[in-house]
Amino acid sequence: xxxxxxxxxxxxxxxxxxxxxxxxxxxxxxxxxxxxxxxxxxxxxxxxxxxxxxxxxxxxxxxxxxxxxxxxxxxxxxxxxxxxxxxxxxxxxxxxxxxxxxxxxxxxxxxxxxxxxxxxxxxxxxxxxxxxxxxxxxxxxxxxxxxxxxxxxxxxxxxxxxxxxxxxxxxxxxxxxxxxxxxxxxxxxxxxxxxxxxxxxxxxxxxxxxxxxxxxxxxxxxxxxxxxxxxxxxxxxxxxxxxxxxxxxxxxxxxxxxxxxxxxxxxxxxxxxxxxxxxxxxxxxxxxxxxxxxxxxxxxxxxxxxxxxxxxxxxxxxxxxxxxxxxxxxxxxxxxxxxxxxxxxxxxxxxxxxxxxxxxxxxxxxxxxxxxxxxxxxxxxxxxxxxxxxxxxxxxxxxxxxxxxxxxxxxxxxxxxxxxxxxxxx
Amino acid sequence: xxxxxxxxxxxxxxxxxxxxxxxxxxxxxxxxxxxxxxxxxxxxxxxxxxxxxxxxxxxxxxxxxxxxxxxxxxxxxxxxxxxxxxxxxxxxxxxxxxxxxxxxxxxxxxxxxxxxxxxxxxxxxxxxxxxxxxxxxxxxxxxxxxxxxxxxxxxxxxxxxxxxxxxxxxxxxxxxxxxxxxxx
Numbered sequence: 180x181x182x183x184x185x186x187x188x189x190x191x192x193x194x195x196x197x198x199x200x201x202x203x204x205x206x207x208x209x210x211x212x213x214x215x216x217x218x219x220x221x222x223x224x225x226x227x228x229x230x231x232x233x234x235x236x237x238x239x240x241x242x243x244x245x246x247x248x249x250x251x252x253x254x255x256x257x258x259x260x261x262x263x264x265x266x267x268x269x270x271x272x273x274x275x276x277x278x279x280x281x282x283x284x285x286x287x288x289x290x291x292x293x294x295x296x297x298x299x300x301x302x303x304x305x306x307x308x309x310x311x312x313x314x315x316x317x318x319x320x321x322x323x324x325x326x327x328x329x330x331x332x333x334x335x336x337x338x339x340x341x342x343x344x345x346x347x348x349x350x351x352x353x354x355x356x357x358x359x360x361x362x363x364x365x366x367x368x369x370x371x372x373x374x375x376x377x378x379x380x381x382x383x384x385x386x387x388x389x390x391x392x393x394x395x396x397x398x399x400x401x402x403x404x405x406x407x408x409x410x411x412x413x414x415x416x417x418x419x420x421x422x423x424x425x426x427x428x429x430x431x432x433x434x435x436x437x438x439x440x441x442x443x444x445x446x447x448x449x450x451x452x453x454x455x456x457x458x459x460x461x462x463x464x465x466x467x468x469x470x471x472x473x474x475x476x477x478x479x480x481x482x483x484x485x486x487x488x489x490x491x492x493x494x495x496x497x498x499x500x501x502x503x504x505x506x507x508x509x510x511x512x513x514x515x516x517x518x519x520x521x522x523x524x525x526x527x528x529x530x531x532x533x534x535x536x537x538x539x540x541x542x543x544x545x546x547x548x549x550x551x552x553x554x555x556x557x558x559x560x561x562x563x564x565x566x567x568x569x570x571x572x573x574x575x576x577x578x579x580x581x582x583x584x585x586x587x588x589x590x591x592x593x594x595x596x597x598x599x600x601x602x603x604x605x
Numbered sequence: 606x607x608x609x610x611x612x613x614x615x616x617x618x619x620x621x622x623x624x625x626x627x628x629x630x631x632x633x634x635x636x637x638x639x640x641x642x643x644x645x646x647x648x649x650x651x652x653x654x655x656x657x658x659x660x661x662x663x664x665x666x667x668x669x670x671x672x673x674x675x676x677x678x679x680x681x682x683x684x685x686x687x688x689x690x691x692x693x694x695x696x697x698x699x700x701x702x703x704x705x706x707x708x709x710x711x712x713x714x715x716x717x718x719x720x721x722x723x724x725x726x727x728x729x730x731x732x733x734x735x736x737x738x739x740x741x742x743x744x745x746x747x748x749x750x751x752x753x754x755x756x757x758x759x760x761x762x763x764x765x766x767x768x769x770x771x772x773x774x775x776x777x778x779x780x781x782x783x784x785x786x787x788x789x
Contacts, residue, residue, distance in 0.1 A: 263694075264694075306644055307641070308649045314649055315644055326636075368637070375637075387655050395735070396729075397655060401783060445652075446653075450657070455658050455721055461710070461716050468704065470703040472703075474780060475784075581708050
């Protein structure tokens, strides 16, 4: 393509139906978005104006801890708690208002069973006991002296996206449908290091983890995961954990449902069997049409969501756009994300933005020229194990509609003639 | 302390090389500074509130559904409704079926182990005052919840032996996905 051609949207290479363009166009030309009349208009207007007020007077002084711009005051977690028990509920990450892959700490989703404990780190201890050679107790200052590791990974509630089981498609922004998932850089001590110090006995198969909240939430974790990649996390995105995310100490089990990444961790009991706590029997189990229920369904399977366009983030008219979204898999790296703009008849491969890390949010993008006709957008993730995100029909045929947890089907957005985006089952 | 930190940082590359040389048998994790404090049996006993399905962890004490009803009405019914039905919190009783278009998940139809009731109530309930019930009271409320689900009568004493022997109706209703399906 010549430079001249790059400014002419009509010749951009088509990759699939509905106006999807080749993902490599971004790399080649930076795809001249907005080139043309609309941008030119702004430039001319800007040149004629006085400098803005904030260029003609000194700005605000320094701050000890920065805050978002007041113009971003609507970028918040949406809280959905029990009216009779305000510490029991959830808050959602506004995925539809964020870009890249990292979730700001103040916007990481929350699930609390009985409020956020305000823990004095000097009084908090981690006890490791049960089937170990040496029962041990650690202070936070002790753990801060251990060799640390950092890794980026998502944390996703097993109940995320569960409105997908509803008979009618929910109409709400992406974050309030799929935002019980967030992604951070976690830093802490590999759990294997302190387990080695305590000396796990060979018959130890499970660790019963317990938090120091007012629910003393407990749950059983397989020793295999604990020794593989579990972390005693002390830092999130560079700073110490926030109280609502487990300060001063939490577990991180990359890729597994978040209820296992116990916050405010105070105790690990090594055992030869699971404790069969409420949250691994009555909850976080998935009822099948047969009346039997799936239990210990730890891994979060591959999922992808188009965050733009999406409900509430409509199109302003025909023209060139960049489709943007998030994909992730609890089984490893995202290998491929495909996008359809014709309801699934044809698919184009999206560009995966680096870094593409295991058990981590992966940002995907694809250039698109919307002609102004109604159509249905879908995204479909494949992970490095070959697992392909299922269509909703296939997931429901396998699991029924009453499993509540682990909903990961392909999501479809209908774009109307006026550019309005809505959630559809298609 | 600063000296120790510097030393442990310098040791890392050496340890990493040693691990590499020792092949797959050696964990990739660096060794920690071994700062764990020995935990005494008393400290463990004071903190350990896990109750397993075989009754391990159940404390001494006892209670019946008759005693539990008084406690339930005073401390639980405001959220869970009278007799475990119709409150703002999850339904605890009411029978029903796990199949069909509107499955009924409650203690009687769904919970596989009676010991889970004791474990959960003792650590978490009531929501506005967790850890406020003594062990006799937890046994009594547990007995009441089993009774309103038709599992025991209102005079049967629940204690460390009898509670572990209660066979829940949905005891065999679960299909463990782990460990058949590995993470990676």
